[in-house]
Amino acid sequence: MRGPIDRLTEGLPHAWRVTIDWLVTIVGAILIVLAIKAWVVNPYRIPSSSMEPTLHCARPGAGCEASFSDRVLANRFLYHLRKPKRGDIIVFQAPQKALTLCGSAGVYVKRLIALPGETWSEKDGVVFINGKRLDEPWVDQGRRDAETWPSRKIPEGHYFFMGDNRKFSCDSRRWGPVPRDDLIGQVFATYWPPSRISFH
Numbered sequence: 001m002r003g004p005i006d007r008l009t010e011g012l013p014h015a016w017r018v019t020i021d022w023l024v025t026i027v028g029a030i031l032i033v034l035a036i037k038a039w040v041v042n043p044y045r046i047p048s049s050s051m052e053p054t055l056h057c058a059r060p061g062a063g064c065e066a067s068f069s070d071r072v073l074a075n076r077f078l079y080h081l082r083k084p085k086r087g088d089i090i091v092f093q094a095p096q097k098a099l100t101l102c103g104s105a106g107v108y109v110k111r112l113i114a115l116p117g118e119t120w121s122e123k124d125g126v127v128f129i130n131g132k133r134l135d136e137p138w139v140d141q142g143r144r145d146a147e148t149w150p151s152r153k154i155p156e157g158h159y160f161f162m163g164d165n166r167k168f169s170c171d172s173r174r175w176g177p178v179p180r181d182d183l184i185g186q187v188f189a190t191y192w193p194p195s196r197i198s199f200h
Contacts (some may be wrong), residue, residue, distance in 0.1 A: 041185075042073070042076055043071055043072070043074075043191070044073075044107065044109060045072075046070045046072065047069065047104075048062075048064075049168045050109075050163030051089070051109060051110070051165060052064070052168070053164075054089070055070045055164075055190070056068075056196065062168065066193075068192070070193075070196055072189065072190050073191055074091040074185035074186060075186050079183060079185065084112055084159060084186070085112070086114070087112065087138070089110070090109070090161070090184070090185070090186055091107060091184040091185050091186075092107070092108055092109075092110070093107060093184065094106060094182075095175045095176060098170065098174075098175045101170060102175070107184065109187060110162060110169070110172075111138060111163065112160070113127060114160035114177075115154065115159065116154055117156060118130055119152070120151070121150060121152070122147055122148060123148050125144040126144075128151075143165045143166055154177050157179060158177035160177045188200055
């Protein structure tokens with residue numbers, strides 16, 4: 001059974017038909033990869049120590065513990081199926097204020113702490129949601145800071161993020177909640193370096 005390419009190239013010399021077949025195959029593969037990156041899964045590199053030791057960045061960066069930065073995969077499709085959950089590690093577009101307050105803008109990777117409509121606060125490094133202390137097994141005691149922030153209500157359609165390494169994290173405490181449209185996807189795996197391969 002002949003395909004559409006065979007019918008279109010019928011009558012051309014064999015070498016031309018082979019060349020066109022290869023070109024169509026390569027272009028098709030590139031389009032599939034781009035579509036996957038755009039809508040399903042995309043790779044990211046961890047640039048800072050805000051998520052140590054959950055996700056490593058590379059020395060000599062401040063607070064970084066590894067020789068190589070972790071490379072992670074983010075599921076861009078998941079949040080079309082379900083809402084983001086507290087504790088998810090999420091890739092998102094940081095607010096423009098992050099450039100002024102943190103020295104960098106663009107794509108960030110942090111942990112989701114407070115959901116739309118909730119009230120967030122921090123006292124002496126301990127986080128409270130709706131007035132109740134939040135259990136945070138992902139934060140090592142030695143990585144907590146001693147900051148105190150007053151209660152703030154998270155607007156509908158917005159999400160509040162913090163790094164696991166609180167002493168080295170410039171996060172929603174400074175530049176505020178992130179709109180739903182700026183969430184890119186949930187980190188579900190570390191794929192590099194080989195010693196760090198794992199699922200989250």
